[in-house]
Amino acid sequence: MQACVGDWIIYYEPVKVPGTRGYFAVAKVQQVILDPGTPGMYLAIIEAGSYLDIANPVPFNSPDGLVERGLLNEAGAISGRAQSAVRPISPGDFYRIVTLGLAEHDDLLPRIGEAAPGSAVREEPAPFLYEQERITALTSRIVRDRVFRRIVVKAYDARCAITGLKLINGGGRAEVEAAHIRPVGADGPDTVQNGLALSGTVHWMFDRGLISLSDELDILVSRQVNDPDSVWSLVNKARKALAPARAMDRPHPHFLGWHREHCFKH
Numbered sequence: 447m448q449a450c451v452g453d454w455i456i457y458y459e460p461v462k463v464p465g466t467r468g469y470f471a472v473a474k475v476q477q478v479i480l481d482p483g484t485p486g487m488y489l490a491i492i493e494a495g496s497y498l499d500i501a502n503p504v505p506f507n508s509p510d511g512l513v514e515r516g517l518l519n520e521a522g523a524i525s526g527r528a529q530s531a532v533r534p535i536s537p538g539d540f541y542r543i544v545t546l547g548l549a550e551h552d553d554l555l556p557r558i559g560e561a562a563p564g565s566a567v568r569e570e571p572a573p574f575l576y577e578q579e580r581i582t583a584l585t586s587r588i589v590r591d592r593v594f595r596r597i598v599v600k601a602y603d604a605r606c607a608i609t610g611l612k613l614i615n616g617g618g619r620a621e622v623e624a625a626h627i628r629p630v631g632a633d634g635p636d637t638v639q640n641g642l643a644l645s646g647t648v649h650w651m652f653d654r655g656l657i658s659l660s661d662e663l664d665i666l667v668s669r670q671v672n673d674p675d676s677v678w679s680l681v682n683k684a685r686k687a688l689a690p691a692r693a694m695d696r697p698h699p700h701f702l703g704w705h706r707e708h709c710f711k712h
Contacts, residue, residue, distance in 0.1 A: 447488055447532060451476040454584065455490070456535060456543055467503035469513070469543045472496075472584060490500035497635050499594040500547030513546070514539045533693065544580050548593065587630075594636045598624035598687060601690040602643035608657065608665060609645055625649045627701040632708070637699040644686070658710035661699040663687040668711040 457471040472495035476478045481487040504513055512518060516536045519525040527533055583589045603621035605612040613621035622643040628634030644652055651657045657677070665685050671677050682688070689696050 447478045447490060449534065450490060451477055454496075454540065454581075456540065456681045461506060468505040469500065469547065470503040471499045472544065472547075473498070481668060494633060495630070495635065496584075497637060498590060498593060499597045499636070499638055500544075502547050504543050504546045508546070513543055515542075541580050544584070548580075548589070549585060550592075570583040590636050594626075594641065597638050598641035598643050601638050601641070601692070601695040602688065602693070605643060605688060606648060607642050607687040607689075608644040608648045608652075608682065609680050610688060611645060613645075621645060623649045625652055627697055628704045629653075632704075634704075636700065638690070638695045642697060642700045651677070652705075653709075655705075655709040655711040658706050659687050659697065659702050660706075661702055663689060663697070666706070666710065670711045 452475065454472055454474050456469050457473070459466040474493040476491045476493040478488055478490050481489050500610075506513060512524070514535065516534075516539050517524055517528045526676045541615075599620050601624055602622070603612065604614065604622055606622050615621065619645075622645055625642045625644045626634045626636075627640050627642060630636070634640050642652070648657070656668045656671050660666060663686050665681050665687055667674055667677050667681075678685075687697075
């Protein structure tokens with residue numbers, strides 16, 4: 447595990463996990479420490495702001511075979527290394543998984559190696575440049591915001607958690623925005639548990655502390671709102687925020703508590 451310090455890791459769910467997502471997130475390890483609660487065990491401390499859910503969780507097998515090819519032995523069969531809960535991964539396997547996980551399926555954009563209409567054909571970038579671009583993508587605020595939007599909107603099925611509305615434009619783009627519960631500027635992570643799918647007006651009110659949520663997802667409206675009746679008219683009839691289908695994707699009480707303490711105008 448010490449070999450991970452200062453480097454990127456990939457999270458995965460074993461094949462035996464029901465409905466496994468395969469490889470589902472990346473992060474950078476800051477340090478490894480003894481687990482204060484369990485003798486003989488260790489904890490990997492993640493560098494703040496580095497964790498990122500993969501927009502498209504990558505299954506273990508692809509049409510081209512096993513994605514993590516370092517698990518294959520000389521005979522081309524899966525080796526015993528696949529049973530290790532923590533294992534090293536080659537740069538080639540890491541970049542392959544990241545590329546698949548961050549790929550955007552947008553037919554309006556030229557694919558890597560293809561020319562845009564009316565442009566000259568580009569040469570394939572050198573592998574080193576590919577690796578640099580992928581690492582840059584993991585730390586780029588622009589890329590992280592786009593990935594965060596995709597994972598949050600997907601978790602909420604493109605539906606606003608407060609109003610309950612699901613509006614899609616003619617181009618297939620959802621109206622909802624991905625809101626950080628604890629902002630990035632206040633050390634909020636880009637995790638789905640720190641996100642909410644909100645329509646534009648609701649997002650504006652949430653960021654300014656005019657609405658918030660209890661740990662049980664009850665909707666709270668500030669007493670400082672100048673027109674509370676209009677605000678409540680936007681809220682769904684249950685007056686409770688809609689939750690993602692997966693329990694693990696629900697807003698975490700830690701972030702909700704931070705928002706009530708530091709943003710919500712009581």
